[in-house]
Amino acid sequence: MTKIVSGRPIIVRYGEIGIKSPPVRRRFENRLISNIKNIIKGEITITQGRIFLFPENYQQALLSLGKIFGVVSYSPTLVTSTDYNSIKKSLRSYIQELIHQKEFSREKTFAIKCRRVGDHEFTSQEMAAFCGAVVVEETGAPVDLSNPDLRIFVEVRGPKTYIFHEKIPGLGGLPIGTQGRVVTLLSGGIDSPVAAFLMMKRGCAISILHFNNHPYTSDSMEKIKKMVRKLKEYSSGSKMNFYTANYGDFLKKCVEDTPPRMTCVLCKSGMYQIAEKLARKENALAIVDGSSLGQVASQTLPNILATHHSTSMPILSPLIGLDKVEIQNIAEKIGTYKISIIPDGGCSAVPKHPETNAVLEIVIQAQQEIKMDDHLEKVFKNLRLNK
């Protein structure tokens, strides 16, 4: 990553927003800017589909931009006036910096990529040729247009010209808050934080719901809080509410008063129902979970059908079509994996042979027999909003 130089703008590129209708695009752009402002102090302007950011703390800004959804890529730049002399002078000093930082030398090949927006007395190709000659004169390095060691971008925008060589990839996705709110179930496992992350990536504000199954699980609140803090790093511009439900009493009812194999199905069904109640309270419009088809015994199609049944709100499972290894790869990339693998002892309410082929009618009957609605109402009333 380039050396820190304050006072220089960072160009921020955003993606899918660009193809939306003008009013939608404006709304998305405004939201992205406000999400950026929320964690990066400094000046910010937007013009012709690019955001120009003049951060107070350059290093912190570069790190933060990597955690803001909607950002496709960003480049620390050197800005100068659009005239041959200024561009020549700036390009020479930019090249000298790169040599000083050992990112370039006369042994390396390079290419100039020039883009131009506005009216100028030169074409992009002419400017690229001019800049190429400047670099050759300065360093003697050979040009290689097809596979260079270093690409130097010269972006001419009206009276200003930006020079840069890095396009740091962002997270992509849509700005958080452009797609409303969802309630995401969060366990201590690998999958659920990834599911939450993917829905945030698609623009959702999230309300997190964690079920504390004590005494069937050990106290893992520290782990969950750590996970919530990690997810919060990606939530700039949206309020992330974090609720916990005491679920042990209800689970005891399932374990003691229904056939052992039913426990997991009733447990999951209850979670969705509580999540729906919470969603109505939070003005959320969907429930999100980390289900991945066939990954474990409970994640079969019959079980999904039976556990979804008592919930009328959409249940979105962004991992439903992913392999465990694909989910783990995302978890590692976003930093949740190492929290997920902190040992927490698992859930002792899980029977030896959990149901894998739930029959809807039998599940409904069991729900009625234990008066599930009443129990869930009680769990919901005691839901706790964590600070």
Place this chain on the structure above:
Amino acid sequence: MTKIVSGRPIIVRYGEIGIKSPPVRRRFENRLISNIKNIIKGEITITQGRIFLFPENYQQALLSLGKIFGVVSYSPTLVTSTDYNSIKKSLRSYIQELIHQKEFSREKTFAIKCRRVGDHEFTSQEMAAFCGAVVVEETGAPVDLSNPDLRIFVEVRGPKTYIFHEKIPGLGGLPIGTQGRVVTLLSGGIDSPVAAFLMMKRGCAISILHFNNHPYTSDSMEKIKKMVRKLKEYSSGSKMNFYTANYGDFLKKCVEDTPPRMTCVLCKSGMYQIAEKLARKENALAIVDGSSLGQVASQTLPNILATHHSTSMPILSPLIGLDKVEIQNIAEKIGTYKISIIPDGGCSAVPKHPETNAVLEIVIQAQQEIKMDDHLEKVFKNLRLNK
């Protein structure tokens, strides 16, 4: 890819199946073997978590294995007896082949990776050292254990030893047919075939449902049939039923008798309802679609909630958390992209300003006013199973 040599076994590795309980694992293994047998003629055995395939047509088998879900990787091998002399002889001839095919030379570095299953008079390390010496003696090529140009794998399994240098990546996932059946909506776009593919990857047999919106769309049956044929390449071992619904008359009703902005919401809701009817007929347990949150105007949370409402079966949207560019990348990899982009003119029933913030009560009212149930019943009755 290695030169075709018939009579040699291909080692096939499978993944997630390995971590399941013994009876589930056996069921998954049997299914995988039967799916392989379905498109590859030859002998097949399974032992200690590996499948050994002796195909009649080596080249065709290598291509086919790349399209069978559940296969993590596969390697064309040279097999020999487990004794120093045989291994030495076979390894020398294997190396000569690689040199002949310009995949190896004395200028390239190499490493031997040895694995051993069973009782032998040598350890894996001793065998690796022995094989390394054989290659050095044969070629003079230098050993580099950390970053070699060529890895040669020597897998000792009881009385047999397998030599190979390639691990060709497979599709991963679970064998088709281990997870029951789903009905997948298939349009002419980029997303829906990818959604179908991902659910097949997680082990689902699929029944495809395409809605023909003529006269609001042009006749695109050729394109859809092409797409179905492409998906069929991945469906070994499962019956893929392909249905089309004539949806134009119902769409006409929506266009003419409801507010213009409602058309897309009612259209989508109707598709799910027909899909549910079909699912019951096909013994399928879920509906699959290509929704990606926020990608287009109709894919908002309020619209998802309103369109899901009249369907009681789970609607799985494996792309819900993916960016367009991620979906396109998968589409290109699996070969559906170039079919999706065949121009088909789009749907002329789409209003200028489609609803993006559907209100459930208003949608339900509109459905009642146009007697939607009756129309859908008619569409369902005329559903056509294509040959």
